[in-house]
Amino acid sequence: MTASVLIVDDDPTFRALAIRLIAACGMTVVGEAASVADGLSMAMQLKPSAALVDVGLPDGDGFTLARELAALPWRPRVVLTSVQEDVGSPDAVRRSGAQAFVQKADLPGAPLKRLLGGA
Numbered sequence: 576m577t578a579s580v581l582i583v584d585d586d587p588t589f590r591a592l593a594i595r596l597i598a599a600c601g602m603t604v605v606g607e608a609a610s611v612a613d614g615l616s617m618a619m620q621l622k623p624s625a626a627l628v629d630v631g632l633p634d635g636d637g638f639t640l641a642r643e644l645a646a647l648p649w650r651p652r653v654v655l656t657s658v659q660e661d662v663g664s665p666d667a668v669r670r671s672g673a674q675a676f677v678q679k680a681d682l683p684g685a686p687l688k689r690l691l692g693g694a
Contacts (some may be wrong), residue, residue: 577601578603578624578693581604581616581625582606582607582627583608583610583611583640584627585609585629585632587609597687601688601692602610602692602693605623610622610633611632611636614626616639619646624652625632628641628655628673628690629641630656630663631668637655637656638655638671638680642670642671652672652690653672653674654675654676655673656679
């Protein structure tokens with residue numbers, strides 16, 4: 576089964592890049608959101624198997640959203656991302672329920688299929 580991914584990031588340029596990277600890994604982006612509220616709403620509606628979530632969002636933080644997404648009944652895999660390298664400490668990522676943290680600059684070389692798709 577192909578992973579379905581929700582992207583939650585307030586930067587449309589980054590979302591476009593992430594869509595290309597995720598599609599190149601054989602996964603499908605089922606939705607895009609620019610805020611915590613929209614991300615949670617879209618997740619409830621679309622039920623993605625995974626989400627790529629920016630840590631810094633205009634209406635909250637990605638760690639809180641990751642915790643909420645990871646607690647959903649279908650348990651989507653969550654990967655956090657940010658331009659700031661130091662915000663994704665292993666402890667913070669673990670507490671959020673996310674699978675991993677990938678700095679945005681490292682996303683093109685990250686094992687997205689394994690992180691988001693579980694393969």
